[in-house]
Amino acid sequence: MFANLEFTNPEFLWMLLIIPLLMLWFFLIRKRDSADLSMPSTTGFQKGNFWSKTKPILYLLRLLALALLIVALARPRNVEVSKRTKTTRGIDIVMAIDVSASMLAKDLKPNRLEALKDVATKFVQKRPNDRIGIVVYAGESFTQTPITSDKTIVQNTIRKIQWGQIEDGTAIGMGLGSAVNRLKDSKAKSKVIILLTDGVNNTGFVDPKTATELAKQIGIKVYPIGLGTNGTAMFPVAKDLNGKLIFRNAPVEIDEDLLRYIASETEGQYFRATGNKKLESIYNQIDKLEKTEIEELKYYNYQERFRPLVFFAGFLVLIEMTLRFTVFRSFI
Numbered sequence: 001m002f003a004n005l006e007f008t009n010p011e012f013l014w015m016l017l018i019i020p021l022l023m024l025w026f027f028l029i030r031k032r033d034s035a036d037l038s039m040p041s042t043t044g045f046q047k048g049n050f051w052s053k054t055k056p057i058l059y060l061l062r063l064l065a066l067a068l069l070i071v072a073l074a075r076p077r078n079v080e081v082s083k084r085t086k087t088t089r090g091i092d093i094v095m096a097i098d099v100s101a102s103m104l105a106k107d108l109k110p111n112r113l114e115a116l117k118d119v120a121t122k123f124v125q126k127r128p129n130d131r132i133g134i135v136v137y138a139g140e141s142f143t144q145t146p147i148t149s150d151k152t153i154v155q156n157t158i159r160k161i162q163w164g165q166i167e168d169g170t171a172i173g174m175g176l177g178s179a180v181n182r183l184k185d186s187k188a189k190s191k192v193i194i195l196l197t198d199g200v201n202n203t204g205f206v207d208p209k210t211a212t213e214l215a216k217q218i219g220i221k222v223y224p225i226g227l228g229t230n231g232t233a234m235f236p237v238a239k240d241l242n243g244k245l246i247f248r249n250a251p252v253e254i255d256e257d258l259l260r261y262i263a264s265e266t267e268g269q270y271f272r273a274t275g276n277k278k279l280e281s282i283y284n285q286i287d288k289l290e291k292t293e294i295e296e297l298k299y300y301n302y303q304e305r306f307r308p309l310v311f312f313a314g315f316l317v318l319i320e321m322t323l324r325f326t327v328f329r330s331f332i
Contacts, residue, residue, distance in 0.1 A: 004078050004079045004081075005077070005305070006076070006079055007075060007077075008074070008077060009074050012070055012071075012074040013070070015070045016067060019063055023060075023063060027056075057323075061316050061317075062316075062320050064316055065313040065316040065317045068309045068316070069310065069313045072310045076305040076306055076309070077302050077303060077305055078303040079300060080300070080301040081298055081299070081301075082299045082301070090131065090188055090190075091127075091131075091190045091191070092130065092190070092192070093127065093130055093132045093192045094147065094182045094183055094194070095132070095133070095158075095194045095196070096175040097116065097134065097135070097136050097137070097161060097175075098137060098170060098227075099113065099136045099137065099165060099166065100138040100168055100169060100170050100199065101138075101168050101236050102199050102235055103163060103198055104163055104235075104236045104245065105228065105233045105236075106234040106247065107233035107234070108273075108276050108279065112198055113162075113163060115276050115279060116196060117158050117161060119283050121155050122280075122283070123286075124154050125151065125155070126287050127151075131147045131148060131149045132147065132148065132154045133148065133182050134157050134158060134161075136165065136166070136175075137166075137174055137175030137178065138167060138171065139167035139169030139171055139203050140166050140167055141166075141175045141178040141204075142166065143178060144157050147182055147183070147186065170197060170201060170202050172195070172197055172204070172258070173201060173205075173207050173209075173210065174205070174211075176195055176211040176215065176222070177210075177211040179193045179195070180193070180214050180218065183220055184214075184218055190290065191219060191220045192290050193215065193221070193222045193223070193268075194223050194225065195262065197225075197227065197259070198226070198227040198252075198254060199253060199254060200255040200258075208258055212261070212262045212265050212266060213265070215266050216265050216266050220266060221267055222262050222263060223270075223271065223286050223289075224259035224260075224268070224270050225271045225273055225279075225282055226259055226271070227279065228252040228274070229252055229274045229275065230252065233250070234248065234250075237250075254272075256270070269289070271285070271286075
């Protein structure tokens, strides 16, 4: 009964402050009007003495009835709210992920690729109403997962991404082109590519600007992310006799001019991730920039609770009147 209780007219509850004032007034008046009477014997009054002392209960019953009526005027009621959500505008998203050897650089912890996989998996979890696909690229590109609404498949795909799956290099144009190809037949009103790279376009037969023009014509927003610290980082340069990677310090080179051009032409935004926290912050920003429109319908069910209070107040008044004109009649 008291779950989800609210008052339609809560301003009436201020009137409850009158109750303690009336109680104080009653006991002050009663004390003033009582007179001391000296008698040699009170034997004849002992029977009525109990009832005279309990007479204030009549006033208390009346005050309680008044309090109940005040609460009833405030219109207490229980509210049950049921919700229905309807996705009115879904978004199709493709993440184009660089898997070249430089993604093993250790300026992010434990390395760039693992840091990206962790953040990207969390990003997918936050997009329950969108379809997402995965494209990986290095010296060439291919679709790892077509656009799907199954987030479990997408997350498992991201977790399994590894370096060395394809020919090494950084073909930004091919990675972007493959992502555009995934979205060209999309019926979604909003189409987005998150293009992640940590280097300079140095291979591939698709020019990045050509791929950008295709994205622009189709109405795809591209959010490029340049991944890597400012200055130098530990990069893999070779393998030893046991097949273990050898790392050496080298300058971080990212073609930021190209990435800014891609973002500008497609009405997206360029980001630079210099660390793990910055990368996570960027994905959170993109999550806020590209929101799915959801229509939420709320249904309210009200159950009025003032009637029992009115009935109980009337019952208390009836008891008070009955006692006043029966048991306490001779003491009024």
